[in-house]
Amino acid sequence: MKKLSARRRHPLAALVVLLFALAATGGLYAALAPAPKAQADDSSQSLAIxxxxxxYSVGCASCHGMSGQGSxxxxxxxxVGSAAVDFQVGTGRMPAQQPGAQVIxxxxxxxxxxxxQLAAYIASLGPGPVAPTKDxxxxxxxxxxxxGELFRTNCSQCHNFVGKGGALTNGxxxxxxxxxxxxxIYEAMQTGPQNMPSFPDTTMPSKDKAAIIAYLNAVDTAKSANPGGFTLGSLGPVSEGxxxxxxxxxxxxxxxxxVAARTSKAKKS
Structure with missing residues (x-):
């Protein structure tokens, strides 16, 4: 005990304890701190927002409000999520040129x-459908x-049997x-723009959405060779009937x- 007490009173004891504490703190930080890539991703996301x-302030705030609260x-x-932004802005529907029954x-x-960048900012306002990956x-x-089965069941009432589109009410x-x-197409199913109902992954899984896209691609590429003959505009049974x-x-x-006219003439002669 006397030897231990003597070591504690040694002039370098405090320095040794301090160095040990610093080494332990550094080791814990290295083990628990976020990885450099994660920190870089966070920084990149913040810059995008x-x-x-x-x-947004230049092109969208005049209609949707300075904080996206609407007006x-x-x-x-x-x-609304990043998927809605990617669809609406990516197809040119937003910013809208003028008000009307439907934004074209x-x-x-x-x-x-x-x-x-716009999608990142809108997504930061509240959780919503995320823009899909290529997979x-x-x-x-x-x-x-x-x-094809899914499209005819859920989509053909409005978009027609091969996606030609169609008229709805009120213009x-x-x-x-x-x-x-x-x-x-995937993002439209996710978000349900304008008059369209939404089909989130809980209602229609990703593989079903991809199957609908595959069907639309198939009928689009097959239009130049129709084994059934003249398509009548591919508008379905109404036009055919x-x-x-x-x-x-x-x-x-x-x-x-x-025939009646010929029969009448034959009788007279």
Whole structure:
């Protein structure tokens, strides 16, 4: 005990304890501190949000409010998520040119980098649907037949059987899906823009959305070679039934009238 007490009173004892404490603190920090990559990602995300806020203030705040709270000219953007921003801005629908029954697609005025910054800012206002990755919307290994079943059940009432689009009420319409990118089709199903219902992953899993995209790609590429003959605009059974009644029945009536006229002439002679 006397030897231990003597060591504690040694002039270098305090220095040794201090060095040991510093080494232990440094080791704990190195083990528990965030990795440099994570810190860099956080910094990059913060910069994207900052840049997105600047873009928002110039191009969006006049309708949606300075903080995305909405106004009489535009709905709130809190909770719409990055997917809605990528779709609306990526298709040129936003910023809107003028008010109307429905905002139409037009030429995009933002680069993809600027769209990503806007999406990062809007996503920071509240949780919402996240923009999909390429693996989610890629139709490479999707079931085309299953996608056709899903499309006819959930989408054809408005977009028609092969995505040609169609009229709705009060001046609104379901746009044509011809030439629309796979990512934007996926995001439309995620977010339900304008008159369209939304199909989140809890309702329609990613593989089902990819199957619908695969079906639309298949019918789009098959339009140049239709084994069934003339497509009648690919508008479905309504136009086909109308064609059958008007032209088919009209031809039968014309033939019947011609036969009756020939019979009448034969009797007179």
């Amino acid at each position: 900052e840049q997105g806020k600047k873009l 009489s000219d535009g709905p709130t953007l809190v909770g 697609k037009k030429k995009n005025i933002y680069s993809q980098a600027e769209i990503d 989610q919307y890629s139709p490479a290994d999707a079931d085309v037949a299953h996608g 609104k319409f379901a746009p044509s899906l011809k030439g629309v990118s796979a990512k934007h 109308l064609f059958a009644w008007v032209f088919g029945l009209g031809i039968l009536i014309a033939v019947a009238a011609w």
